[in-house]
Amino acid sequence: MKIHDPKTLLARRSMMIGAGNLVLSAGAIALLGKNSRVLAQNAPVPADVAILNVAVGLEYEGINAYAIALKSGLLMAPGTRAARKFQDDHKRHNEVLIATIRKLGGEPVTAKTEAEYAKALRVDRLKNQTDVLEFAAGLELGATNAYLGVIPAFKDPELAKVAGRLAADEATHWALLNFDLGRPFAPALNFGA
Amino acid sequence: MRWLLVTGLMYLASVAAQADGDAKRGEMLFASRCAACHSLDANRVGPALAGVVGRRAGTAPDYAYSDAVRAASVSWSEAAIDAWLSNPENLIPGQKMGYSVPDAQDRADVISFLKSQHDRQ
Numbered sequence: 001m002k003i004h005d006p007k008t009l010l011a012r013r014s015m016m017i018g019a020g021n022l023v024l025s026a027g028a029i030a031l032l033g034k035n036s037r038v039l040a041q042n043a044p045v046p047a048d049v050a051i052l053n054v055a056v057g058l059e060y061e062g063i064n065a066y067a068i069a070l071k072s073g074l075l076m077a078p079g080t081r082a083a084r085k086f087q088d089d090h091k092r093h094n095e096v097l098i099a100t101i102r103k104l105g106g107e108p109v110t111a112k113t114e115a116e117y118a119k120a121l122r123v124d125r126l127k128n129q130t131d132v133l134e135f136a137a138g139l140e141l142g143a144t145n146a147y148l149g150v151i152p153a154f155k156d157p158e159l160a161k162v163a164g165r166l167a168a169d170e171a172t173h174w175a176l177l178n179f180d181l182g183r184p185f186a187p188a189l190n191f192g193a
Numbered sequence: 194m195r196w197l198l199v200t201g202l203m204y205l206a207s208v209a210a211q212a213d214g215d216a217k218r219g220e221m222l223f224a225s226r227c228a229a230c231h232s233l234d235a236n237r238v239g240p241a242l243a244g245v246v247g248r249r250a251g252t253a254p255d256y257a258y259s260d261a262v263r264a265a266s267v268s269w270s271e272a273a274i275d276a277w278l279s280n281p282e283n284l285i286p287g288q289k290m291g292y293s294v295p296d297a298q299d300r301a302d303v304i305s306f307l308k309s310q311h312d313r314q
Contacts, residue, residue, distance in 0.1 A: 047282065050259070051291035057238040058229060120235035142229025146292060149226065153282070153291035 048159055049106035051150050055166070056097050056108050058143055062090040064117035065139055069132045072123075079129055082180075083136070086173045093166055100162075133181050140174035141191075143167075148192030167191070214305025222303050226294070233310050239290065243310045245269050250285070261287030274307070275300050 066087035069075060075083055098108040118124075126132050147167035154160040171191060178186065223231075230238035240253035247270070251263040265285045267273050276284045278294040294300045 046287070047291070050289035054230065054238055054289055054291065061238060120232060120237050122232075122235070138224065138228065141225055142227075145226050146229040149293065150291035153293070 046106075047153070048155050049101055049104050051153055052097055052101050052104075052159070053106065053109050054150075055147070055163075056094055056101070058146060059090045059094040059097065060109075060111040061117060061121070062139060062143065063087055063094065064111070064114050065121060065123075065136065066090070067114060068118055068121075068123050069126075069136065072126060072132065074126060074129050074132050076129060079133065079180075082176065086136070086140075089169050089173070093169065096162075100159075130181065133177050137174055137177040137181060140170050140177060144170040144174055144191050214301035214303075214308075216302070216305040216309040219302035219304070219306025219309075222294075222299055223306050226292075227303065230292075242307060246271065246274065246304070246308050246311055259287060259289045261285050262289075271304050271308070274304050278303065 066083045069083050070080060070087070101108045112120075121135075123135070126135055144167050147163045147170060151160045151163045151167075154163065175186070227239075227242075231240070231242050233241060233243040235241055236253060236256040240256035240258070245253075247268065250265045250267040250269060250273075251258045262285055265288075267277075267285065269277075273284070275297075278300045279297075280293055281288050281290045294303065
């Protein structure tokens with residue numbers, strides 16, 4: 001089983017994405033963009049905040065799932081590098097989501113304990129690297145579809161765009177895990193249907 | 194007035210829900226679309242869903258529901274689940290699930306799968 005090296009991926013992505021990538025130091029305003037209706041009106045939209053908070057919960061789960069995988073001793077070196085990279089992505093997602101919720105006047109949800117995530121995700125069934133990669137691929141596929149699925153629900157189109165960007169990251173994770181698992185390429189229009 | 198609207202929506206949903214559901218396909222849909230937030234037997238981002246069919250809304254043990262769902266007088270009949278999956282905010286305004294399942298057959302399949310898992314809770 002070949003594990004994709006995230007360094008190569010990052011170099012490629014940097015070239016492709018360039019200056020369009022997220023700038024965390026600029027926080028929520030950079031994420032939302034100057035065309036955000038919410039920021040323009042300076043009034044929170046409760047439904048949007050609720051959806052963002054579900055996303056925060058989802059990202060916390062991803063962060064903890066990778067933490068558990070990294071501690072499991074089941075991943076070989078390339079898999080460990082990939083898990084760290086993907087976990088970092090989820091952390092970056094949450095930094096931006098939380099900043100956005102606060103900018104909108106909402107209160108972000110907090111993380112559960114790692115033990116609670118371990119129990120809810122039933123990680124005791126993971127026995128080898130393939131189990132871990134399949135588990136991670138399932139979470140990433142679910143997250144991709146979740147972000148695509150909430151796009152029509154956002155009142156602020158800029159937030160819908162953010163959900164699309166998050167979905168792209170999750171789909172990238174899924175595609176790499178899928179490749180490393182030796183599964184066939186996904187058909188066109190595989191996500192969000 | 195809202196109850197009239199909700200009742201009407203549930204009636205329309207029940208008509209749509211009359212399509213036969215395929216539990217096997219519903220299981221695949223659940224895995225790819227619902228399992229990001231839901232498990233059958235554990236509360237995650239969303240509440241545990243084993244035994245949801247017939248359960249009163251807002252009553253999965255130890256799950257932190259929105260005030261709206263906790264206060265809703267909704268029982269999760271197949272028609273109610275169909276209405277919820279079709280547009281959660283229409284059924285219970287102020288809830289927190291932004292995800293919906295637009296296709297009636299997909300909803301019927303997921304509901305059929307959830308019914309098949311009734312005994313797990």
